Amino acid sequence: MQVLSVHSWPQAIAHLDADAFFVSCEQASMPALKGKCVAVGKERGIIIALSYEAKAKGVKRGMFVSDAKRICPGIIILDSNHETYGLFSVRMFEILKRFSPKIEEYSVDEAFIDLTGLRRLYSCSYEEIAVKIQNTIEQELSISVSIGISITKVLAKIASKYKKPHGITAIPGNKIHLYLSNILIEDVWGIGPNTASLLKKFDIKTALDFALKNENFVKKYLSKPYIQIYKELKGEPSIEFIEKISPKSISKAKSFYPPSQKPEDLILPHQTMPFALSIYSLTLFLIMALKDRCFLFFKAISLAS
DNA sequence: TGGGGTCCT
DNA sequence: AGGACCC
Numbered sequence: 001m002q003v004l005s006v007h008s009w010p011q012a013i014a015h016l017d018a019d020a021f022f023v024s025c026e027q028a029s030m031p032a033l034k035g036k037c038v039a040v041g042k043e044r045g046i047i048i049a050l051s052y053e054a055k056a057k058g059v060k061r062g063m064f065v066s067d068a069k070r071i072c073p074g075i076i077i078l079d080s081n082h083e084t085y086g087l088f089s090v091r092m093f094e095i096l097k098r099f100s101p102k103i104e105e106y107s108v109d110e111a112f113i114d115l116t117g118l119r120r121l122y123s124c125s126y127e128e129i130a131v132k133i134q135n136t137i138e139q140e141l142s143i144s145v146s147i148g149i150s151i152t153k154v155l156a157k158i159a160s161k162y163k164k165p166h167g168i169t170a171i172p173g174n175k176i177h178l179y180l181s182n183i184l185i186e187d188v189w190g191i192g193p194n195t196a197s198l199l200k201k202f203d204i205k206t207a208l209d210f211a212l213k214n215e216n217f218v219k220k221y222l223s224k225p226y227i228q229i230y231k232e233l234k235g236e237p238s239i240e241f242i243e244k245i246s247p248k249s250i251s252k253a254k255s256f257y258p259p260s261q262k263p264e265d266l267i268l269p270h271q272t273m274p275f276a277l278s279i280y281s282l283t284l285f286l287i288m289a290l291k292d293r294c295f296l297f298f299k300a301i302s303l304a305s
Numbered sequence: 306t307g308g309g310g311t312c313c314t
Numbered sequence: 315a316g317g318a319c320c321c
Contacts, residue, residue, distance in 0.1 A: 106320095106321090107320085107321055108321085109321090110321080189319095189320080190318095190319070190320080191319085192318055192319050192320085193318090193319095194317090194318065194319090195318080195319090225318085225319085
């Protein structure tokens, strides 16, 4: 089936997906919870995230906490701590940047990493680079991640999901069809329920069925995003890599006049008010500019001479 | 499960 | 503005 065979690596894209991220962060902070049935979401009474042990007992996301306790007696339910997850996320992305300068932070627990051309630098295969990344994150943060590597973002997404948790999956260009034949069309990134049911009317059940259609069919029935997905499934890069990293730290400094040797002078309201206002406007700006792409918190407000 | 985001038409 | 899809 050489229709889908792409030789060499026009680009090498890794997709990293943390395993049960929220719960992993809690377990990393409280090692006694490792290996246990743990879930997060106590404050809302609904399960937001759960450990693989809890998944094995049949607990699901969105379940009422009361039902989860019935199905899985002894399950530990925690309040969620989004600030903590944000901190783990920041540190995870910082690790990724040590391996490649080109990172797309896709969500709090997911990233694309452009590894194109880095085999020489690391003297190893792309798959082995992924192993190093996985090990580094595990050693430094004590959380587990899965990584997929392939030649497009859509294929890398499929690869990262292929083996979970703690998986590494590489889909080289000459093995694309082997993987796609096992992927249901509705499990492809960007194909939702509507498009899946449309495609099923044409007897397209797997990602491979879709990738083997001719381009005229795709252009006739589907719009731009799906044409991109179609091309990416065939190993043809089409979805832009969005090099996006959120700023990790922003500081604002202000000098006070006249200079003083006495610290108590600095807390006079009329002197600190302009500073307070500038911090306030900076915070407003950040909230508008960043929305919830990152977590905002003050690390320090310091006075220095 | 659902609230909030992006991209496209 | 509305639709489809994502986390």
